[in-house]
Amino acid sequence: MLKLVVCIKQVPMVSELPWNSKTGTLRREMAEGMINPACKHALESALVLKQEHNCHITVITMGPPMAEEVLYEAIAMGADCGILLTDPRMAGADTLITSRTLAATIETRCPDFDLILCGCHTSDSETGQVGPQLAENMNIAGAAYIEHMELNGRTLRMKRVVDEFLETLEMDLPGLVTINTRTYIPRYVPLDGLQNAFEKQDIKLIDADELGIDPKTIGMKASPTRILDVYSPVEEKKNVVMKGAVKKMVDRLFDEYGDRISAAIGKDLKTHDHDEEQT
Amino acid sequence: MTTTRSKPDTDMPSSKEKNNIWVFGDYRNYFRNRVTLQLISRARELAEKTGAKVCAVVFGHDLDEYVNEYIAHGAQIVYVMDDPSLKSYNVESYVHLMADLAGKYMPDILLIGATSFGREFAPRVAKRLSTGLTADCVGLEINDEKLLVQTAPAFGGNLLAKIITPNHKPQMATVRPGTFTEQPHDDTCTGEIVRVLLPESDNMPKNRIRVISSEYQPQRDKKLEDAAVVVCGGRGMGSKKKFKKLFDLARLTDGETGATRPVVYARWAGHETLVGQAGKNIRPQILFSFGISGAIQHTAAVNDSDFIIAVNKNPNAAMMKIADVAIVADANQFCSALIRELRKRLRD
Numbered sequence: 001m002l003k004l005v006v007c008i009k010q011v012p013m014v015s016e017l018p019w020n021s022k023t024g025t026l027r028r029e030m031a032e033g034m035i036n037p038a039c040k041h042a043l044e045s046a047l048v049l050k051q052e053h054n055c056h057i058t059v060i061t062m063g064p065p066m067a068e069e070v071l072y073e074a075i076a077m078g079a080d081c082g083i084l085l086t087d088p089r090m091a092g093a094d095t096l097i098t099s100r101t102l103a104a105t106i107e108t109r110c111p112d113f114d115l116i117l118c119g120c121h122t123s124d125s126e127t128g129q130v131g132p133q134l135a136e137n138m139n140i141a142g143a144a145y146i147e148h149m150e151l152n153g154r155t156l157r158m159k160r161v162v163d164e165f166l167e168t169l170e171m172d173l174p175g176l177v178t179i180n181t182r183t184y185i186p187r188y189v190p191l192d193g194l195q196n197a198f199e200k201q202d203i204k205l206i207d208a209d210e211l212g213i214d215p216k217t218i219g220m221k222a223s224p225t226r227i228l229d230v231y232s233p234v235e236e237k238k239n240v241v242m243k244g245a246v247k248k249m250v251d252r253l254f255d256e257y258g259d260r261i262s263a264a265i266g267k268d269l270k271t272h273d274h275d276e277e278q279t
Numbered sequence: 280m281t282t283t284r285s286k287p288d289t290d291m292p293s294s295k296e297k298n299n300i301w302v303f304g305d306y307r308n309y310f311r312n313r314v315t316l317q318l319i320s321r322a323r324e325l326a327e328k329t330g331a332k333v334c335a336v337v338f339g340h341d342l343d344e345y346v347n348e349y350i351a352h353g354a355q356i357v358y359v360m361d362d363p364s365l366k367s368y369n370v371e372s373y374v375h376l377m378a379d380l381a382g383k384y385m386p387d388i389l390l391i392g393a394t395s396f397g398r399e400f401a402p403r404v405a406k407r408l409s410t411g412l413t414a415d416c417v418g419l420e421i422n423d424e425k426l427l428v429q430t431a432p433a434f435g436g437n438l439l440a441k442i443i444t445p446n447h448k449p450q451m452a453t454v455r456p457g458t459f460t461e462q463p464h465d466d467t468c469t470g471e472i473v474r475v476l477l478p479e480s481d482n483m484p485k486n487r488i489r490v491i492s493s494e495y496q497p498q499r500d501k502k503l504e505d506a507a508v509v510v511c512g513g514r515g516m517g518s519k520k521k522f523k524k525l526f527d528l529a530r531l532t533d534g535e536t537g538a539t540r541p542v543v544y545a546r547w548a549g550h551e552t553l554v555g556q557a558g559k560n561i562r563p564q565i566l567f568s569f570g571i572s573g574a575i576q577h578t579a580a581v582n583d584s585d586f587i588i589a590v591n592k593n594p595n596a597a598m599m600k601i602a603d604v605a606i607v608a609d610a611n612q613f614c615s616a617l618i619r620e621l622r623k624r625l626r627d
C-alpha cells in the first residue's frame with residue numbers, strides 16, 4: 001500500500017473577506033476559513049492516485065484549533081485520516097520553521113510515507129516555499145509545480161511547465177511534489193461525506209510536547225524573518241466614477257485620459273475630435 | 280578593465296569578498312526575462328547604502344555571453360561556475376553549489392528572480408543556509424540599521440507586508456520580474472570575473488530528479504502577460520458574438536484580449552486568454568475591463584495593472600471599486616462606442 005501525505009493549510013476566504021471600507025484594511029479576524037485552493041489541487045491529485053493505486057492518504061495541517069475544519073473537509077473528499085498540529089507556541093512560524101515542524105511530524109507520525117504532496121503556494125502569505133523547504137528538511141527528492149503524475153512501481157513520472165519549458169521528470173519514491181493549480185481540478189465535497197467525516201473522528205491533535213520537538217525551535221521566536229508591518233497599499237487611486245450617456249463618457253475618457261491611453265498603445269490620438277464633429 | 284582569475288572552490292574568500300550583495304544569474308529565459316539585470320540594478324542602489332559590492336553568481340556552461348552582460352549592466356564581481364556537467368538547469372545541483380558558495384562567502388544579501396525556477400531554488404537554498412526568505416518582493420530598501428526591508432504582497436496584493444531578516448545571513452528575497460528597471464548596457468563598465476572551479480564530482484549530490492525531456496515551448500500567449508494594453512471581458516459582455524468586439528478593440532490598441540472563467544467555460548474565448556488564479560497574471564499599463572464582477576480569483580491577477588478602466592452596469596461590483604475609472608454603462612454598448620471613437624482618433 002502506498003502511503004501518501006498531503007500537507008494543507010487553512011486560509012481566510014478572501015473573496016468573502018470583510019473589508020473595512022473606511023481604512024481599506026482587511027478585517028482578518030472576521031474571515032471564514034477554507035482549504036487553501038492550491039492545497040485542494042494537491043489533495044485532488046492524491047485522490048486521483050488513490051483511484052488508480054492502493055493508497056492511504058494522511059492529511060496534515062498546522063494551525064489554530066479551528067483548522068480542524070479543513071481536515072474534515074479533506075476526509076470528506078476522500079482522505080483517510082488527519083493530523084492537526086496545534087499549539088500556541090507554533091503560531092507565527094515562517095516557512096523555514098513551518099517546514100521544519102511539518103518534517104518532524106511526518107518523520108515521527110508517518111515515517112513510512114512514499115509521497116508527500118503540497119500545494120504550490122498559499123493564497124494568504126503567497127510564498128510557495130514550504131513544499132521545497134519540506135523536501136530539503138526530509139532530505140528527499142522534490143519537484144515543484146507538477147501538473148501531471150503517473151506512477152509505475154516505485155517510479156513517479158511527472159510533467160510540468162516552468163519558465164516556458166515543458167519538462168518530463170522522474171523520481172524514485174519516496175519524494176515530494178508541489179502541485180500546480182492548472183490541473184487536478186478539485187472534486188466537490190459531498191455533503192454526506194462531511195457527515196461521515198465527522199462521525200469517523202479520524203483526526204489526531206498533536207502539540208509540541210507530543211511531537212517531542214524543542215519549543216525553542218518552533219513558532220515566531222524561532223523564525224528568521226520578522227514582519228515589521230502589514231498594510232493595505234495606499235492607492236493614489238482616485239476611483240473616478242462616470243455615469244450618463246455612453247457617447248459623453250467616451251469623450252470624457254479621451255479628454256481626461258487620452259495621454260495615458262496614447263502612451264500605452266504607442267500611437268498618437270487626435271484630440272477634441274468630438275468638438276469638430278459637433279460643429 | 281575587466282580582470283579574470285580562477286580559484287578552486289576550496290579557496291577561502293578574502294575579506295572584501297564577504298558581506299556583499301549577490302544576485303543569482305538566472306539566464307535561461309534571458310531574452311524574454313531580464314530579471315537578473317533588474318536585480319543587479321537595484322542591488323547597486325542598495326549597495327550605495329551598505330558599501331557592499333554587487334556580485335552576480337552564475338552556474339552553467341558556455342556562460343561568457345551572460346557574464347559580460349552582467350558586467351555591462353552593473354555587476355562588479357561575477358562568480359562563474361562553468362562546466363559541461365552544469366549545462367542543463369537543475370535545481371538540485373544549483374542548490375548545492377549556491378548553498379556551498381554562499382556558506383563560504385557569506386553575502387549580506389542574496390537576491391533571486393521569482394521565475395518558476397527561482398521560486399523552487401530559493402527556498403531550498405534558504406533552508407540549507409537556515410536563513411529567512413521573502414517571496415515575490417515588490418520593494419527592497421535598506422533601513423537605518425542597514426537591514427534589507429523587503430516588501431511582499433499577501434492576499435493577492437490586497438495587503439503588503441514589510442519583512443526583515445534581522446539575525447541571519449544572507450538576507451534572501453525573490454523578486455518578480457519587472458519590479459525594477461535594468462541599467463542601460465554599458466560596454467565601458469568593468470568588473471572582476473572569478474571562475475570558481477566545480478567541486479570534485481564525489482562532492483556533488485546525485486541528482487534524484489531525472490530530467491527525461493525538457494522542451495522550450497515559447498508560449499504565444501505569453502504576450503498577454505507582457506502586453507501594455509489588455510482588454511479583458513467577463514460574463515457581462517452577454518454573448519460570444521458581442522465578446523468578439525473585444526478582440527477588435529485589442530487589435531486597435533495593439534493589445535491582447537483576456538477573459539474570465541465563465542467566458543472561457545462558455546467558449547467565447549480560448550483558455551489561453553484566462554486571466555486569474557487559474558490563468559495568467561497581467562500587469563498592463565492600461566487594463567480595460569468589461570462586464571467583470573471582480574472576484575478575487577480574477578482581481579488577484581490584475582492588481583498590478585498601472586491603470587484600470589472598468590465598465591459595468593453595476594457600480595458596486597468589486598471590479599469597479601478597484602478601478603481608476605469606473606464607468607457605469609452597458610459593457611457592450613460602451614465597447615462599440617469606444618471602438619468607433621478610437622477609429623476616428625487614430626485615422627491617418
Ligand SMILES: Cc1cc2nc3c(=O)[nH]c(=O)nc-3n(C[C@H](O)[C@H](O)[C@H](O)COP(=O)(O)OP(=O)(O)OC[C@H]3O[C@@H](n4cnc5c(N)ncnc54)[C@H](O)[C@@H]3O)c2cc1C
Nearest residue numbers: 513514515539540555556557570571572574576592609610
Ligand atoms: C478555485 C477557483 C479558481 C478560479 N480561477 C479563476 C480565474 O483564473 N479567472 C477568473 O476569471 N475566474 C476564476 N474563478 C471564478 C471567479 O470566482 C468568478 O466566478 C469569475 O471571475 C467571474 O467572472 P465574471 O466576472 O465574468 O462573471 P460574473 O461574476 O457573473 O460577473 C459578471 C459581471 O458583469 C456585469 N454585467 C452583466 N451584464 C452587464 C452588461 N450588460 N453591461 C455591463 N456589465 C454587465 C455584472 O454586473 C457582473 O458584475 C475561479 C474560481 C475558483 C473557485
